[in-house]
Amino acid sequence: MPRNRVIYQNEGLFVGPEVGDIAGSLEYVQSIDYDFSIPKEGAGILGKASSIDKYAAGVPTASLTINYIPNSFENEELIKLDVSKNILDWPVTSGISSETNRHKDKRNIYLATAKDGKDLNGLSIDDVSGVLSFHTCRLESYSFSAGVGSLPQGSMSFTADDANYFISGQDLDMPILNRRTRDVTGSFNITLPKDGSDKVIMSSEGDITLPENISISITDSTEDTTFVDIKNDSVQNFSVNFSLPRSPVTYVGHKMNIDNLIAYPTEVSSSIELIANEGQISGFNDFIKDDPRYKISVDIKKAGGTKKMRYTLKNATIDEISYGMSVGDTRKTVNLQLSTELDPLDTNQGLFLSGTL
Secondary structure: OOOOOOOHHHEEEEEEEOOOOOOEEOOOEEEEEEEEEOOEEEEOOOOOOOOOEEEEOOOOEEEEEEEEOOOOOHHHHHOOOOOEOOOOOOOOOHHHHOOOOHHHHOEEEEEEEEOOOOOOOOOOHHHEEEEEEEEEEEEEEEEEEEEOOEEEEEEEEEEEOEEEEEOOOOOEEEEEEOOOOOOEEEEEEEOOOOOOOOOOOOOOOOOOOOHHHEEEEEEEOOOOOEOOOOOHHHEEEEEEEEEOOEEEEOOOOOOOOOEEEEOOOEEEEEEEEEEOOHHHHHHHHHHHHHOOOEEEEEEEEOOOOOEEEEEEEEEEEEEEEEEEOOOOOOOOEEEEEEEEEEOOOOOOOEEEEEEOO
16 A cells, blocks of 8 residues: 655665765754756747747756754765864865866765655665665755754755656666766666664764854954954854855757856855844944954854864955844844855865864
8 A cells, every 4th residue: 555645754865976885874854855847948939929839948957955953064074065174174165166076076865765654764774665866966055053042953955967766775776877868878786774884874863962062253364363252142143154156067969967067256154143232332343444354163062062063264254234123122133244255275265164074
């Protein structure tokens, strides 16, 4: 008897290279949304109000968005964003921007579904009823946010060149497409990792990141002076995000794009909401006229105080400062909007990730 619904406990996400075995599972996933689209245009002629035909005007794509609770940089590592274990080595998009090694920018994402009535975590391969695979996924956007009274949230969006569905979790023949004809020219075989494998991260393990374990500092470019006295209990919300506009590489006579490169320059934006005090209100205006550059560090620690994740924005500028107060509200707030450019080769500006995997 066919199942009449699929609930969240039945599904899990895995990631692997464009061609090759699965690298691991995404942890603490909260939701996944996906859709398929074919851009079409109508062909009209003089003397007729309606189109005489409608043709595919672009390459079919699949889009997916994954939301999760950031608890380490394991998810970022799996999609090949640059993560440094100790020091800030390279900007976050260095690896996926490489034009000599294009494999890092192309990942396969697998959505596995367990049999009806069973949790996916802890199951054997035989209990997987189906796998939807998204081929050659490229990162389109990334965001992280944290605030008082809520768990931190991470989000990643991708576009994929192709998708296939399989009715088991083992011996899956993943097709390799000819980009000129879109015909299958070969395949490679994968099997979902077994329970107990180091590639499977159990989402029940580890300590969840809580708002009280997050601290923020803003310093000037010399790191000698603090931009403003930001006490950790005055920070209400923090977010950082970037989008990656793409420039498709197409050839005449090809049904698929040859590649889809990141089109620089592009910006990473950050927002910080604070409880305003008199010193902050009088001091902000002095910084606008000089347009100085700042370094923003967001540290996420374990319950015991050990640092496990750090987001760092270098060479950031203030784009906007806004204030808010209303009747019935117990505090005045100030919102800072900052930005810096992403440059895959410049270690002095952009977004950097460091910490545990």
